[in-house]
Amino acid sequence: MSDNSITSRLYPTRIDIPAEARVQIVVLLNQTLAATSDLKTQAKQAHWNVKGTDFYQLHLLFDELAVELEGYIDMVAERVTALGGYAFGTARAAASNSILPEYPLDILDGKDHVTALSDRFGLYAKHIREAIAKTDELGDADTADLYTEISRTIDKRLWFLEAHLQVAEIKAENGKAGTTKTQKIPAGVK
Numbered sequence: 001m002s003d004n005s006i007t008s009r010l011y012p013t014r015i016d017i018p019a020e021a022r023v024q025i026v027v028l029l030n031q032t033l034a035a036t037s038d039l040k041t042q043a044k045q046a047h048w049n050v051k052g053t054d055f056y057q058l059h060l061l062f063d064e065l066a067v068e069l070e071g072y073i074d075m076v077a078e079r080v081t082a083l084g085g086y087a088f089g090t091a092r093a094a095a096s097n098s099i100l101p102e103y104p105l106d107i108l109d110g111k112d113h114v115t116a117l118s119d120r121f122g123l124y125a126k127h128i129r130e131a132i133a134k135t136d137e138l139g140d141a142d143t144a145d146l147y148t149e150i151s152r153t154i155d156k157r158l159w160f161l162e163a164h165l166q167v168a169e170i171k172a173e174n175g176k177a178g179t180t181k182t183q184k185i186p187a188g189v190k
Contacts, residue, residue, distance in 0.1 A: 013084035021138040026085030028131055029143070030097070033076045033087060037094035039124050040069035042103040046113040054110040054164075062113070065157055072150050079146055099127055114164045121158040128154060 010019055010026070017025070047062035077087035088097070100120050107113060128151045136144040 009086070010084035011081075011086075013082075015083060017083065017138075017140055019084075021140065022083045022085065025135055025138055025140050025143055026080050026083055028134060029076055029080045029083075029085070030088045030093075031099065032127065032131060032147075033073065033080065033089055034094040034097035035099045035124055035127060036069055036073050036076060037089065037091070038098035038100050039120055040066050040073060041091075041094075042100070042120055043069060043117060045103050045105070046117055049108060050110050050113050051108040052110040058110045058113065058164075061160065062117070065117070068153060068157070072153075075146060075150075079143055083140075083143075099123065111164070114161050118158060118161040118165065121154060121161060125151065125154045125158055 010022060015022070043062050043066040047059055047066060050058045050062065052058075073089070077089050080087040100123055103120070104112075104116055107116065128147050132144050132147040132151060135147060
């Protein structure tokens, strides 16, 4: 955030989370607010500009993603203010404070949009998981729970996006189903 006096200033509140912890949580929530707003507009960019044989299904999917993210924008901003903080929810705040890379403005093909959104949903999911741990560490189980709720949906939506990219190669051998090419799991990972 551009003005440290505003980002560290809190409204008076009777919430029993110490002010030092609330300042850190509010800064994190505002970073999430920026990223969520940015991701929503990137999903809309894909929605408006997707072309190709899967146009209709992707057009609908991308719009559904944006609508879900809009709900999280409101939840995150309201949590900021419930903790006594100032929510920074303008488009300019989102653009200058988002953790996400700029969306490519020159793509049209459905697969390219799915790839771009998958990359960004993956980064966003990582941020959300880190925020769960941080807010729990700061003693704010409610905010950690909010992040957990967001995380479950984002992981599901990342799965929906990646399913368009995960093409299994099936080789037929004498009319029988062959092998499926999958990602090798490193040793020691269960």
